[in-house]
Amino acid sequence: MKPILIVSNGHGEDTIGVALGKALAALGYGVEAVPLVGRGLAYEEAGFAVWGPRKEMPSGGFALQSPKALWADLRSGWFSMSLAHYRAVRWVARQALATLVVGDIYALLVGGLLGRRPLFLVQCRSTLRALGRPYSVTERLLMRRAMRVYPREPEGEAWLRARGVGQAVWLGNPMLDAVGEGSFGVPPPYLLLLPGSRQDAYESLPKMLEAARLLGDLGLKPVVAWAGLPLEPLPLLGWRLEATGERQGVTHRLCHPDGTIAYLARGLLKSLLLGSRVAVSTSGTAAEQAAGYGVPLVGFPTSGPQYTRAFAEGQKRLLGAALLLVEPSPSAIAQGVRRFLFSPKMQAQARSDGRAAMGEPGAAQRIALDLHRFLM
CATH class of the missing domain: 3.40.50.2000 (Glycogen Phosphorylase B;)
Structure with a gap:
């Protein structure tokens, strides 16, 4: 045919x-x-x-x-x-x-x-x-x-x-159908990091990783949903990048001297969404998919090209309480995550607004x- x-x-x-x-x-x-x-x-x-x-x-x-x-x-x-x-x-x-x-x-x-x-x-x-x-x-x-x-x-x-x-x-x-399935291999619960598929990721992921260090007491495993950008330009001050040899699932580990380990994953997004308590995001489609699956989002603006302040505010109007916008600093990001995790009311409203927006x-x-x- x-x-x-x-x-x-x-x-x-x-x-x-x-x-x-x-x-x-x-x-x-x-x-x-x-x-x-x-x-x-x-x-x-x-x-x-x-x-x-x-x-x-x-x-x-x-x-x-x-x-x-x-x-x-x-x-x-x-x-x-x-x-x-x-x-x-x-x-x-x-x-x-x-x-x-x-x-x-x-x-x-x-x-x-x-x-x-x-x-x-x-x-x-x-x-x-x-x-x-x-x-x-x-x-x-x-x-x-x-x-x-x-x-x-x-x-x-x-x-x-x-x-x-x-x-x-x-x-x-159809965004909600565009999530890879399969077993991820790292048991939940996760702190999901969604830096996006544009150059913003090189700016935002280091801040997300530092926020993850500040949230180490919560018992959430940081997992980066990586969209396939080259890793060489990624600034990882203090972090060690280790390849696992896998093409799907956990392709790399990010290790910090303080004992924090973040898992960098390709594909299998559905497993990550189902196992995540909250996500930190500077992404477009992935953020909306997370909201549709009931995962609360903490977002912060970058210098672009995608997740500028104007883009973030437009996404906020779409997703409502499913997205909490904060300033682009690790401490503000960590505080936003804690606000969601310690407020069942915020979590319930986030799930409701996310599913209403995404179907x-x-x-x-x-x-x-x-x-x-x-x-x-």
Whole structure:
């Protein structure tokens, strides 16, 4: 059977693309992917064919947030890389059955203009709850080219339908299905550290680790959900990084002379979420997945490119009491964690708000079945 082409633009979008790809593969479809941001490791690890350049840009996909970020990407070859992406989309589209876009307006523009129709869109980033008016006129015009548009929340369906996108339908949020399963090997409870998949991680993880040292009396095992960034640039003053030789699960241990051990993990996020009492986060998708699984979050702003103060405040509007924002210092982070752990009322409200914002698991299968109806 001809494959379905998935076009996505971000690490979180890639993991959602993998969840959708697995659901489509279970229905008998082939899946091939062109990730427009980053190296597409999630697709590769899932066994899907990945096309186009596999390069990390300095902005991590947030080039339009500032002139400095845009210039850094341009100097690093963004223009030639993007042309190669476009060629890859057109090449795969020639033999594809349909195009599934997972992402925002840029992915929709590329997939919609260069991909193979019919076109389907999973809009997993924009949210009325955080932005109020998430979709521009241009984006809505592009959406009208799609056979189906799957927004991330029920309010999105009504909002889009009222503005001329009649093919919008809400079937749930596939973010909650984009979590790797399997046995982690380190018994809970965990203090989950989510530094994110962009360059912010190199700034935020050292602060998270120092906060974990301040929380040593709580009996929580610090576990870093690492998104696959190179470890060489990570500043680890006082910590020793030990490789375990594993590709999934615990790939490294971070050891401090005071006896603190933090486990650096790849994949198996569901096991981590189910075993975590609280998470410290400067991430996008992973934070929202944690909130959906009822894990309270302590977040703090970075200098970017992703988890700036504005981004953090937008995520707070989305997640409500599930996210507590603090200042970017180890002591403030540790204090925020203690506030959650010693307040059953805060924990209960965090679970309620997180699940209200994220919905229930199973959306990837529902979307795949809906898409299948149009391709039969």
